[in-house]
Amino acid sequence: MNAKGIVFKYGDNVDTDVIIPARYLNSSDPAELAAHCMEDIDKEFIKKVKKGDIIVADKNFGCGSSREHAPIAIKAAGVSCVIAETFARIFYRNAINIGLPIIECPEASRGIEAGDQVEVDFDSGVITNVTKGTSFQGQAFPEFMQRIIASEGLINYINNNQ
């Protein structure tokens, strides 16, 4: 499995309130949530994002509320992977559980800029910055997490293992 796309870059502590503001949480429809993804910090995001694009951020991405609507909105917007220096723990679980690949790699978050083209190999954890010709070793997913992502989420994974 791998991901390839253009990077949207953000800083520290991107919280779930800015990923998807609570005023839109009266809906749980992925497409509707995606339409407002990141709008409180980056109004251009949803206009520019294309299928396969990648979000790269600094520390503590996804902090705050446990709303699963946050990774759902990011995934439904077409994002194929989120790379960050660190993730808030509930967001981390939620992303894996809904099948949105995320990867921790401080070096990559420092060595990638907005607009770079980046490729991620989930099996090895290697992140390649195609634009700059550099590569970084991210944390590879444990096997059971890869299986959850490959099953498109925890529920299908549990069904497959029953």
Add this chain to the structure above:
Amino acid sequence: MTQKILAAAAGLDQVQAGQLIEANLDLVLGNDITSPVAIKEMEKFRTQGVFDKDKIALVPDHFVPNKDIKSAEHCKCVREFARRNQITNYFEVGEMGIEHALLPEKGLTVAGDVIIGADSHTCTYGALGAFSTGVGSTDMAAGMATGKAWFKVPAALKFVLTGKPGKWVSGKDVILHIIGMIGVDGALYKSMEFTGDGIANLSMDDRFTIANMAIEAGGKNGIFPVDDLAVEYMKEHSGRSFRIFEADPDAVYDAVYTIDLSSLRPTVAFPHLPENTHTMDEIKTMEPILIDQTVIGSCTNGRLDDLRCAAEVLKGRHVAKGMRCIVIPATQAIYMQAMEEGLLKTFIEAGAIVSTPTCGPCLGGYMGILAEGERCVSTTNRNFVGRMGHTSSEIYLASPAVAAASAVTGRISSPEEL
């Protein structure tokens, strides 16, 4: 302490930080925002139904009484699911409260429990010596179906609390001080374990407030030792048996912090992160920070101690001209007790409004949304960009005492200034 609870729930003699385990759950919680997503996920399961109708709590509290048609549809979805699965602990408007104030009050959370909730402030029940942590809707769905959840065993940080806090220093000031000290990711993936003789000087409501905001430091959970006060609380509220776990004297911690409660001062977190803390002494030296609204309530500070403290400040005083002061008792029982003690009369005479229990304003849902550029002193838990309304509005997190005093003066103030 956390590791011992998780080991017991996983049927293991002991566990170590970093170990992946599967634990049995004592309670699975959801609200009107997270449950509909979980219910939709549950429909994908090959096997239908819930693992135990008595061990699931469904509390519509965020956008109720329904603020619009879409939220009404969400609540309907939760209500029908509860009826279909005969969920014992579904709380309708009229009997509901803000989930994290309601569940301990109803005796559904006790020491030794392993609890997951699809709400990040589920960490509140650590005040009673339970392991409880926030998860998303899919984990909630899997928990409702199987009664189990996987966890990575967290490493622990130890906070030794000593001494006695001063008159206007509450649990909120303690936790804001800690978050200011270690940062919003200072406890990332870790357990925050509180200990020390100063805990005896903190009420149960103070402890709920402190455990509640462990998530604002990135913590997986916050947990207190179970002392006589906690036992008394559980006996008063619950018929359930509980199990007391204690940290080993030689337990391993990633870091140990000692905090003398007597040295703390009323503390305020400035926009837009809970770690941007300043004491009231520092704020007094700044230009006055004028405000438009105050909110006293939420799962962090909507309990009886909080209302009593706010009423003590507001008694015989009036909110500043042009100020909106919104008071929200967290549960029906708290509302009733506040009425019997005359607190509601004090609030209304002071020019505040009193609302039925709801999370509403805390997350910018309804019941106190901020306009462009407006400022609010709030006893809630997050001051992120746009959290309570317009992206240019500002939230200052504080204790009920500081919020009430600020409502009177119209600028961020300590009760000592009145």
